[in-house]
Amino acid sequence: MDLVVDLSERTGRTDAIYRALRTALTAGRVRSGERLPSTRELARDLGVSRASVTTAYERLAAEGFLETRAGAGTFATAAARDTPPPPRRRTPGALRPRAGWRWTAHPTSGDLPAVTYNFRAGIPDASLFPYDTWRRLLAAESRAGGPPAGTYAGPAGLPRFRAAVARYVAGSRGVHAGPDDVIATTGAQQGLDLVARVLLQPGDVVAMEDPGYPEARDLFALHGAQVVPVPVDDEGLVVADIPERARLVYTTPSHQFPLGMPLSLPRRRALLAHAARHGAAVVEDDYDSEFRRARRPLESLQALDREGRVIYVGTFSKSLLPGLRAGYLVAPSSLRDALLAARQLTDGHGAVHVQAALARFIDDGLLARHVRRASARYAERHEILLDALAALPVEPVPSAAGLHLTAYLPGDAPVGSAELVARARRRSIACESLGAFAVGPHRDGIVLGIGGAVTGSIRPGIQVLGSLLLP
Numbered sequence: 001m002d003l004v005v006d007l008s009e010r011t012g013r014t015d016a017i018y019r020a021l022r023t024a025l026t027a028g029r030v031r032s033g034e035r036l037p038s039t040r041e042l043a044r045d046l047g048v049s050r051a052s053v054t055t056a057y058e059r060l061a062a063e064g065f066l067e068t069r070a071g072a073g074t075f076a077t078a079a080a081r082d083t084p085p086p087p088r089r090r091t092p093g094a095l096r097p098r099a100g101w102r103w104t105a106h107p108t109s110g111d112l113p114a115v116t117y118n119f120r121a122g123i124p125d126a127s128l129f130p131y132d133t134w135r136r137l138l139a140a141e142s143r144a145g146g147p148p149a150g151t152y153a154g155p156a157g158l159p160r161f162r163a164a165v166a167r168y169v170a171g172s173r174g175v176h177a178g179p180d181d182v183i184a185t186t187g188a189q190q191g192l193d194l195v196a197r198v199l200l201q202p203g204d205v206v207a208m209e210d211p212g213y214p215e216a217r218d219l220f221a222l223h224g225a226q227v228v229p230v231p232v233d234d235e236g237l238v239v240a241d242i243p244e245r246a247r248l249v250y251t252t253p254s255h256q257f258p259l260g261m262p263l264s265l266p267r268r269r270a271l272l273a274h275a276a277r278h279g280a281a282v283v284e285d286d287y288d289s290e291f292r293r294a295r296r297p298l299e300s301l302q303a304l305d306r307e308g309r310v311i312y313v314g315t316f317s318k319s320l321l322p323g324l325r326a327g328y329l330v331a332p333s334s335l336r337d338a339l340l341a342a343r344q345l346t347d348g349h350g351a352v353h354v355q356a357a358l359a360r361f362i363d364d365g366l367l368a369r370h371v372r373r374a375s376a377r378y379a380e381r382h383e384i385l386l387d388a389l390a391a392l393p394v395e396p397v398p399s400a401a402g403l404h405l406t407a408y409l410p411g412d413a414p415v416g417s418a419e420l421v422a423r424a425r426r427r428s429i430a431c432e433s434l435g436a437f438a439v440g441p442h443r444d445g446i447v448l449g450i451g452g453a454v455t456g457s458i459r460p461g462i463q464v465l466g467s468l469l470l471p
Helices: 013-026 039-046 050-062 131-144 159-173 188-199 214-222 265-278 333-346 352-363 366-389 417-426 455-469
Strands: 066-069 073-076 182-185 205-210 226-233 246-251 281-285 310-315 327-330 404-408 445-449
Touching: 013 050, 039 050, 050 066, 131 352, 159 182, 159 310, 159 327, 159 352, 182 188, 182 333, 188 214, 188 246, 188 281, 188 310, 188 327, 188 333, 205 214, 214 226, 214 246, 246 265, 265 281, 352 366, 366 404, 366 455, 417 445, 417 455
Parallel strands: 205 226, 205 246, 246 281, 281 310
Antiparallel strands: 066 073, 182 327, 310 327, 404 445
C-alpha cells in the first residue's frame, strides 16, 4: 500500500495517519477486501509509535472503513468505495502565462454540446469514412511493424507516406514535389507552427486575408509577429494592399476561408511577384480543395512558384477525419533542415503506423475513391443549402469547392450575425458569424458548413434559421 503521510509536525501524528489512510481508502488506492499492514509494520515503516497507528485504525474501523478479522489482520471494507474523498482545497496558483495564451473552445470542437442542426464549418461527414477498410489497413501495418521497437522515427515522417503524399498532390493539385520535399505533420496547424518557428522573429510582419482563418492569425501573433489584415474581394486576396515589409503572406487561394472564392490567376502571379520583389515567404493553405463542384481548380501557387518561396500546407482532417491528425508540408529545400529541427524539438515524430496505413490508402486508390464519393454527397448538400437559402433575404457567396458556404446578411436585417448565431444556438442550430473570422471592416454574414449537416436536416434547419432572421 502506497501511503503519503505528512509527519513534519511533531504533534497530531495520529490525525495525519488517519487522514492519509482515509484518503487512500476513499480514492480507491486500497481495494475493498485488501489487507492493510499490521499496526506494528506500519508504525515501523513510518517511524512513529504503534499507538498512533492503532488509534488511527480504530477510528477508521468505527467509521466502517476497516474491519478486523481475528487471526487474519485488518482489511478495507466496501464502505470506502462508496464514500467520496474529502474535497481538496485548490488554489488558482501564483504562476501566470505570457499574454495572449487563453484557451477558448473551437467552434468545431467535439466537446461542444450536440445540436439538432449542425452547420459548423470545417467538419467532414464522419459517416462517409470507410472505417472497415481503415481498420484492416491499420491492423496490417501495426502487425508489420514500423521502426525497430524502442526507437524513434525521423521527424520528416515515414518515407512511404512522404512518397505517397508527393504522388497524390502532384496528381490532384499539380504540386511539384518529391518525397524529400514532404514533411509529415499532425495537421495543418502544426505545419503553420513549424513555419512560424523557423521564419518569424518578434516584430516581423505577417499579411493575412481578412476575413481569414483565426487560428493561423492567433498562432502567428503568439510567435511575436505583427499580423496585418489584408482585404479580400471577388478575386481573393488584394495583393496591392500587402505591406512591403511583410515577411510572410498567408493565403487560402484554392477556396478562400471563409468566403469561398478562389484567388484569380492574375492575383496569383501578382502575389508571387510581390514575394520575389520583397523577399517574402508565401504559405499556401490548401485545406479542402479536394471537394470540387466545378471545373478543375487553378494551378497551385506552389506549381507557379519559380523561386522557392511557397510553402504548401495540406491536411487529411477535411478529406478524411480530424481524428487521424495527419497533414503535411511541401517546403523549399532551403527550409528543410530548419523545419526538421523544429519538428524534432517540438514533437519528435508522428504516429508511423497511421502514416503507413495512409500511404497504403493513397497508393491503393482508396483516398481518390473516398474523395469522389464524398464530393458527390457534399455537392448534393450544397445544392440543397443554396435552394433553401433562396427563401431567405441573404446573399450566398459563390463557391466552387469545400465544406462550407458564406451568406451575406442584408443591410437592413433585423438582427446582426452575432445575435442571429446566438439565437440559433438556443434553437439547437450551430452556425458561425462571419465577424468571428474578421479583424477589419467587412460585410455582415453567416458561415454555414455542410459536412456535419445530415442531408435531411438542411432544409428544416434553414427554415428555423430563417424564422429568426425574417421580421
